[in-house]
Amino acid sequence: MEKMRLGFLDRREGIRDIFLLEKQIFGSNYLSLSDLFYMYDHESYELLAAIEQCGAEERIISYLILLDAFETYEIIKFGTVEGERRKGWGKKLLDLAKSMARDGIFLEVRETNRNAIAFYGKNGFEKINIRKNYYRDTNENAVVMCWKNKREEETDGSGAL
Numbered sequence: 180m181e182k183m184r185l186g187f188l189d190r191r192e193g194i195r196d197i198f199l200l201e202k203q204i205f206g207s208n209y210l211s212l213s214d215l216f217y218m219y220d221h222e223s224y225e226l227l228a229a230i231e232q233c234g235a236e237e238r239i240i241s242y243l244i245l246l247d248a249f250e251t252y253e254i255i256k257f258g259t260v261e262g263e264r265r266k267g268w269g270k271k272l273l274d275l276a277k278s279m280a281r282d283g284i285f286l287e288v289r290e291t292n293r294n295a296i297a298f299y300g301k302n303g304f305e306k307i308n309i310r311k312n313y314y315r316d317t318n319e320n321a322v323v324m325c326w327k328n329k330r331e332e333e334t335d336g337s338g339a340l
């Protein structure tokens with residue numbers, strides 16, 4: 180029977196699965212295997228995944244790579260397997276990231292990636308900037324989006340009561 184599990188990627192071999200997904204989802208803009216292993220091993224990065232378990236078999240359905248940039252997370256990569264999209268796995272992983280982020284989360288996304296921009300918009304992210312000609316391969320603009328942790332604003336970040 181299939182079971183879903185959501186959390187930190189807890190086995191190194193999972194990196195090879197993510198590498199294959201990177202190629203499927205991002206075409207020529209995939210992260211190399213050595214970059215992925217570096218991120219897995221380095222404490223500044225968090226790798227989250229939604230994993231389907233069927234007996235001893237595991238399949239990564241969605242993954243999210245975060246860089247911990249001093250209380251704020253930056254989304255480095257985020258993908259859900261085609262055929263498994265619009266089932267809520269992306270939102271669940273993003274909610275997990277939000278629960279870990281003290282100040283907030285930011286990201287850059289290609290201006291032409293309307294699906295991702297709609298996804299982030301519906302999940303509380305706002306457009307805060309445009310970086311002109313940011314992507315070297317296509318010269319496309321990047322949209323910078325940000326989600327702020329409201330709890331942090333309410334307490335002024337000082338922790339004072």
Ligand SMILES: CC(C)(COP(=O)(O)OP(=O)(O)OC[C@H]1O[C@@H](n2cnc3c(N)ncnc32)[C@H](O)[C@@H]1OP(=O)(O)O)[C@@H](O)C(=O)NCCC(=O)NCCS
Pocket residue numbers: 204241257258259260263264265266267268269270271286287288289292293294295297298299301302
């Ligand atoms: C962006 C991405 C990770 C979203 O993952 P997902 O698992 O499909 O997202 P969810 O199912 O959790 O979507 C949650 C909500 O976001 C919104 N949303 C998701 N995809 C959307 C789309 N294509 N268009 C409009 N809204 C969308 C919807 O409100 C959705 O809820 P609903 O289906 O009940 O309406 C996925 O579309 C993907 O892998 N895209 C290709 C890679 C990519 O562009 N990554 C981001 C680069 S920064």
